[in-house]
Amino acid sequence: MSAPEQTETGPEQDEMPLTPQGPTPAARARRARIAAASVLMAAAAVVLALRLASRSSVLVVGVYGLLLILCGGVIELSRRGRTRLGTWLLAAGLAAALFMDGFVLS
Numbered sequence: 001m002s003a004p005e006q007t008e009t010g011p012e013q014d015e016m017p018l019t020p021q022g023p024t025p026a027a028r029a030r031r032a033r034i035a036a037a038s039v040l041m042a043a044a045a046v047v048l049a050l051r052l053a054s055r056s057s058v059l060v061v062g063v064y065g066l067l068l069i070l071c072g073g074v075i076e077l078s079r080r081g082r083t084r085l086g087t088w089l090l091a092a093g094l095a096a097a098l099f100m101d102g103f104v105l106s
Contacts, residue, residue, distance in 0.1 A: 026081070033078035033086050040094065041071035047101075059104070067097045 048064035
C-alpha cells in the first residue's frame with residue numbers, strides 16, 4: 001500500500017516569510033512599496049475629483065486615470081516581489097502626471 005499524499009500545512013504563498021526577528025527585509029520593502037502606491041492612489045483619486053469638480057479638461061481624466069492604473073500595477077508588481085521595478089515606475093509615473101498637470105493641462 002502506498003502512503004497517502006500529505007497536504008501542505010505550512011503558510012500560504014501570499015504570507016510573508018518570517019525570520020526569528022520578524023519579516024525579512026525584502027518583505028518589509030514590499031509592504032513599504034504597497035503602502036506608498038496605495039497612498040499615491042488615494043491622493044490621485046482626490047485630486048481627480050477636485051479637478052473634475054472645477055470643470056477641467058477631459059485630459060485630466062486621462063492623466064489621473066493612467067496614474068491610478070499605474071499605482072495598481074505597482075501594487076501588483078510589489079506583491080510579486082518586483083519592488084525595484086515598481087519603485088521606478090511609480091516615480092516616473094508621478095513625475096509624468098505632475099508634468100502633465102502643471103504644464104499641459106493648466
